[in-house]
Amino acid sequence: MKQQSPRQQNRPLKLHLTLAQGIGEDILKGTYPPGTLLPNEAEWGRRYGASRTAVREAIKTLVGKGLIGTRPKIGSRVEPRDRWNLLDRDVLAWHCAAMDKKTLLLSVQEARHILEPGIAALAARRRTPAQLNRIASALEGMRGAKSPGLEVEPDIQFHLSLIAAANNELLQPFGGMIEAALANIFEYTSVNHPRPSQAIALHENILKAVARGKPEAARRATEVLLDNTDRILAKGPVPGGRKT
Amino acid sequence: MKQQSPRQQNRPLKLHLTLAQGIGEDILKGTYPPGTLLPNEAEWGRRYGASRTAVREAIKTLVGKGLIGTRPKIGSRVEPRDRWNLLDRDVLAWHCAAMDKKTLLLSVQEARHILEPGIAALAARRRTPAQLNRIASALEGMRGAKSPGLEVEPDIQFHLSLIAAANNELLQPFGGMIEAALANIFEYTSVNHPRPSQAIALHENILKAVARGKPEAARRATEVLLDNTDRILAKGPVPGGRKT
DNA sequence: CAACGATTATTTGTATGATAATTGAACCAT
DNA sequence: ATGGTTCAATTATCATACAAATAATCGTTG
Known part of the structure; x- marks a missing residue:
């Protein structure tokens, strides 16, 4: 037999992807509107039980999609909506989930x-x-x-x-x-x-x-x-x- | 008076961004066509004199833009062009530079x-x-x-x-x-x-x-x-x- | 000899801990 | 008040170690 329940799609999804998805959905959902600051890396790590490494890689992914920008001492700030890569497959999927x-x-x-x-x-x-x-x-x-x-x-x-x-x-x-x-x-x-x-x-x-x-x-x-x-x-x- | 001389281009650009740009331009330039494997993380680190951490963050950025995908033991593979986020500001800029x-x-x-x-x-x-x-x-x-x-x-x-x-x-x-x-x-x-x-x-x-x-x-x-x-x-x- | 299963080797994924760089905010001296 | 200095919070970078995934190899067996 194959996998048991159908809720596990194929593979367990890497940790940094889980994080990117979680944070990304939060942003698309409006939990953190454009211009606001996200929790810092350590805090995300605590929430997801992940190391800072994984958190940072997730954040870099989101930066790559135009959702957030980062600056030392400031943190990660949500970018204005017109910079979001709404046509990106992931972003669009998160948007679907939220909207x-x-x-x-x-x-x-x-x-x-x-x-x-x-x-x-x-x-x-x-x-x-x-x-x-x-x-x-x-x-x-x-x-x-x-x-x-x-x-x-x-x-x-x-x-x-x-x-x-x-x-x-x-x-x-x-x-x-x-x-x-x-x-x-x-x-x-x-x-x-x-x-x-x-x-x-x-x-x-x-x-x-x-x-x-x-x-x-x-x-x-x-x-x-x-x-x-x-x-x-x-x-x-x-x-x-x-x-x- | 505002900023002084123009000799410092704003800021020295973070290392992982330099890496993302360098690798991204290589891809857009066709040095690594879709379907081919990129050098592994250690190799990029050697080329740029950077740690694996910085390399990996750069790669995650590129993954976020749809340019590459990664799998353990395989490496980073250039995605087919129709998955590229060509409208992304960075990708478009790299494309301009290459084309x-x-x-x-x-x-x-x-x-x-x-x-x-x-x-x-x-x-x-x-x-x-x-x-x-x-x-x-x-x-x-x-x-x-x-x-x-x-x-x-x-x-x-x-x-x-x-x-x-x-x-x-x-x-x-x-x-x-x-x-x-x-x-x-x-x-x-x-x-x-x-x-x-x-x-x-x-x-x-x-x-x-x-x-x-x-x-x-x-x-x-x-x-x-x-x-x-x-x-x-x-x-x-x-x-x-x-x-x- | 062919097919299949275990082993191995390579590469990415994750964790930990330390140090550097950046910069807003607080502080202090004038 | 004003201007510069120090401080502190946060990201940026590094080094190292180990875990996980998986293609390639090798060996066993029918």
């Missing part, structure tokens, strides 16, 4: 409406055959999915490969946002996707336009898909809700 | 064309009076600038406050990109801005549309401004070039 899901998903959709149509148009002009292939096989994955849960992963792959096909590295960081969004939309709307076949058709329209090198068609097809996602979201969470 | 400026600026402009019109439209719908004020005073700053160099800072402020006025936190991380872009465009095109008065007029159009709550007008005005910037960029660098 109302619906509000967050609406923000994500708004950003997607601004970005993805333009990205699809770019992809239609610049995608390589290999990139087109990757998009197509993601779509195949969606078709092949038996349960709605298994549809999410290929869906994510579809959008990630679309972004990759835009061939502009500065747009890649948005992949993390899309990834978090799609995973959470499923969490939120659960099994009540109206008609999976419809979603697949909408994705296929994008693929076709990108394949034929029609930027404007790709843009419009993406807008249609996003509008559809908006409608699914607007229906609100599934009545039963989800446990975890 | 051809023109190519980078073209990528930035492309991203701006996708993002900023939509952002301006959002801002027209949602800006608060205070946010509108901040945009207006940035424009005033541009007007008041005596030398072209002094015009850059208010220009940056104009765009940052426009992004802020969109009131979508997920769009904020792009501020760093715009910031780096505008600073470098000045570096690149130097003093040969054709007519500052024209640039100011184009910015003013955006402000007016946002003030009047006209999303589509704001979108179009932003597109016009970006097209203008494109033209300035297309002229290429100033013949004399810049020293630094």
Whole structure:
């Protein structure tokens, strides 16, 4: 048999990562608003039963994400929100954990409406055959999915490969946002996707336009898909809700 | 009297930051392509004359930015590019240092064309009076600038406050990109801005549309401004070039 | 000889303790 | 009050030791 209970995801997570996550969530949660001072290193060590070494490494991670800054004799201060790396996978995850899901998903959709149509148009002009292939096989994955849960992963792959096909590295960081969004939309709307076949058709329209090198068609097809996602979201969470 | 001579660049930069910068630049420069292994911690320590502690803190910073991942017995491996936090201020700076400026600026402009019109439209719908004020005073700053160099800072402020006025936190991380872009465009095109008065007029159009709550007008005005910037960029660098 | 299991070696992870550097705050002399 | 000095709190750096993870090696066995 494998691991026992399902609450232990794979590996026990290194101590400094646990600390970074704990402190990061506190910050995103608003426990320490921007401008305020965090407890000092020794104090974090006491709270988590960790050595200063581990605490400092966690803090350096958070500094790397733009959440805090440190100065001798002062301590660690929370940076203003506009310096936060909100698109970072971890930060976004902590944000999800701390924030109302619906509000967050609406923000994500708004950003997607601004970005993805333009990205699809770019992809239609610049995608390589290999990139087109990757998009197509993601779509195949969606078709092949038996349960709605298994549809999410290929869906994510579809959008990630679309972004990759835009061939502009500065747009890649948005992949993390899309990834978090799609995973959470499923969490939120659960099994009540109206008609999976419809979603697949909408994705296929994008693929076709990108394949034929029609930027404007790709843009419009993406807008249609996003509008559809908006409608699914607007229906609100599934009545039963989800446990975890 | 304020600080004295400019010979001391602010502060001697902490050791772990020097390390993070050095290693980060190496990665962005392509010395260690994605998927390859970095030298181990002891080796970095030897190269920089630093303790393992300092090296490890630098590495944790880079992990935080998504550039590398670490595993015991394996070492530090460069992550695939689509996990890099390219919008992070530091990463972007290292990227600038490593890459051809023109190519980078073209990528930035492309991203701006996708993002900023939509952002301006959002801002027209949602800006608060205070946010509108901040945009207006940035424009005033541009007007008041005596030398072209002094015009850059208010220009940056104009765009940052426009992004802020969109009131979508997920769009904020792009501020760093715009910031780096505008600073470098000045570096690149130097003093040969054709007519500052024209640039100011184009910015003013955006402000007016946002003030009047006209999303589509704001979108179009932003597109016009970006097209203008494109033209300035297309002229290429100033013949004399810049020293630094 | 092939496959599998234990051993080993390498690298990162964590802990401890000490010292240096930075800088706000308190203090003191004028 | 003013200006400089000292003090103290906190991060920054170092050295060392040991723990944990895991790829590679080696040896056993079927």
